[in-house]
Amino acid sequence: MIQFTDVAKVYPNGTVGLKDVNLRIDDGEFIAIIGRSGAGKSTLLRSINRMHPITSGNLNIDDVDVEKLSSRELRRLRRRIGMIFQSFNLVTRTTVIRNVLTAFVPDMPLARRVLGIFRRQDKLKALECLDKVGILEKAFTRVDQLSGGQQQRVALARTLAQNPSIILADEPVAALDPVTARVVMDDFKKINREMGITVIINIHHVELALEYCDRVIGIKEGMVVFDGPSSHVDQKVLSLVYGEIDEKE
Amino acid sequence: MRRNDSTSLFDRLFKPVTYTLSDGHQVTQKRSRLPLVLVLIVVATIVSGEVTGFSFSTLVRRIGYFFVILRDMFPPDWAYMPRVWQPLMDTIKMSLLGSFIGALLCIPFSVLCASNLIHNRFVTAFFKLFYSVVRTLPTLVIALIATYIFGLGTFAGTVAIAVFTFAYCGKILYEQIETADMGSYEALEALGMGRLSTIRYAIWPQVFPQFISTVLFCFEGNVRYASILGYVGAGGLGLILNERIGWMEYARVGMILIALFITVVIIETVSSYLRSKLI
Known part of the structure; x- marks a missing residue:
């Protein structure tokens, strides 16, 4: 369970990232965060694994205060939280399987970590993860030879190899074509339903959000302006979240 | 991040050109730095020739000895x-x-x-x-x-x-x-x-x-x-x-x-x- 209590985030240059955020996210939920660019979606998502630290309030994961963790404890927490990015963030100059294997690195003894030697059982686990996202045959291809959709599935496999209890996805389908976007969203849904992993997605495509996710959180200017089941999202909610059409940038 | 918007010395000496469109919108173009850079390169070349005592005539006169060796x-x-x-x-x-x-x-x-x-x-x-x-x-x-x-x-x-x-x-x-x-x-x-x-x-x-x-x-x-x-x-x-x-x-x-x-x-x-x- 993730609990935000009066969370606020002010960037060093004075920009307000988040303000008065109070949320409770239960295990196994499938949540879409919607809002305009710069509204604070990424900040909200990244505050969960403290990639962006918050400046006030409390953020608890399973009753552990994220902001109070030591760097070692923080790394242990991050092991349990998978993260997916808009631009995939794979090491493109190496093979698919080596990207997936990086998920095991934090648990390896020092010598093997330095030398980059992986055990056979880790390799098998990595291959299984690739198989789950249907991209096993690309295991020994270099990442820069794959299409965007394939790269995002490699990123998903890397996250699965972590065996996470929460997955945070920051605009995972924004760089993909509509068909591939659906394939990736189907993968998320499958992971959420079959493995019971909490999935929190930042997404611009409202129709995909409503179709796939159970709950929608709307963010505007750093504040939560809507929080409810997808079925409650109508035109009124959307204009609340996205503002008036003729509003100037 | 906000940039400091004080104008540089160059832009104050050589005023930027402002274009005004028919609908009143304005856009300014800063003067090109290229002439200034060219002048600097030419000056630097002359100065370095003076300082190092490079003499083209000596180069032509003595080059033959290279082939002797x-x-x-x-x-x-x-x-x-x-x-x-x-x-x-x-x-x-x-x-x-x-x-x-x-x-x-x-x-x-x-x-x-x-x-x-x-x-x-x-x-x-x-x-x-x-x-x-x-x-x-x-x-x-x-x-x-x-x-x-x-x-x-x-x-x-x-x-x-x-x-x-x-x-x-x-x-x-x-x-x-x-x-x-x-x-x-x-x-x-x-x-x-x-x-x-x-x-x-x-x-x-x-x-x-x-x-x-x-x-x-x-x-x-x-x-x-x-x-x-x-x-x-x-x-x-x-x-x-x-x-x-x-x-x-x-x-x-x-x-x-x-x-x-x-x-x-x-x-x-x-x-x-x-x-x-x-x-």
Whole structure:
């Protein structure tokens, strides 16, 4: 369970990232965060694994205060939280399987970590993860030879190899074509339903959000302006979240 | 991030052009800096010619003597070759070992220089300054200092080559690290890796092929550098080259230069082949 209590985030240059955020996210939920660019979606998502630290309030994961963790404890927490990015963030100059294997690195003894030697059982686990996202045959291809959709599935496999209890996805389908976007969203849904992993997605495509996710959180200017089941999202909610059409940038 | 919007001196002297469209919208274009840059280049060229006393007429008048010496080198003294082998091997050994040591040593220092990995600005500025200082020392001077410390011979030469390689490859390596894609770094940090592992698994695969290529390129150059280090007593071909020029035995000098030329060509061919395979 993730609990935000009066969370606020002010960037060093004075920009307000988040303000008065109070949320409770239960295990196994499938949540879409919607809002305009710069509204604070990424900040909200990244505050969960403290990639962006918050400046006030409390953020608890399973009753552990994220902001109070030591760097070692923080790394242990991050092991349990998978993260997916808009631009995939794979090491493109190496093979698919080596990207997936990086998920095991934090648990390896020092010598093997330095030398980059992986055990056979880790390799098998990595291959299984690739198989789950249907991209096993690309295991020994270099990442820069794959299409965007394939790269995002490699990123998903890397996250699965972590065996996470929460997955945070920051605009995972924004760089993909509509068909591939659906394939990736189907993968998320499958992971959420079959493995019971909490999935929190930042997404611009409202129709995909409503179709796939159970709950929608709307963010505007750093504040939560809507929080409810997808079925409650109508035109009124959307204009609340996205503002008036003729509003100037 | 908001930029300081005070106008520069140049823009105050040469006012930007403002275009006004029919609907009243305005857009300003700053004056081109190109004329200013050209003037500076011309002035710098003239000044440097004056300062160094470069004289074009002397160059034309004396150039003939170059060919006199060159003619004396041919035919080279082939019988001298057996005495060239040992210094030639010393030269290659010095550059190979020196390049290897220098390349290994610069890895940790370059990481400490990279402002995208080390967020303490003082640390990165300190190590960058350190690299700059080391780089300003010419290899020949380092070799000279090394002969004072370690005595005459190839060891001093190896140290000089290592120091040069360290500073040269180190600078290029930290620049590559700084321009590396930080997306994968962020991703591995998010999955719970510590700083060193993240560098090892996100940054290293990105910079490694280019780094090896840089080191090979540096090694090519080092073979040539190493051949003159003998001038200051740091062993290798320079030692006998200096001697033979002193005795004006140009046929033997010719032999040494041919041996060096062939060696350099072979090493450059092998190294550029390897580098083409790397990227």
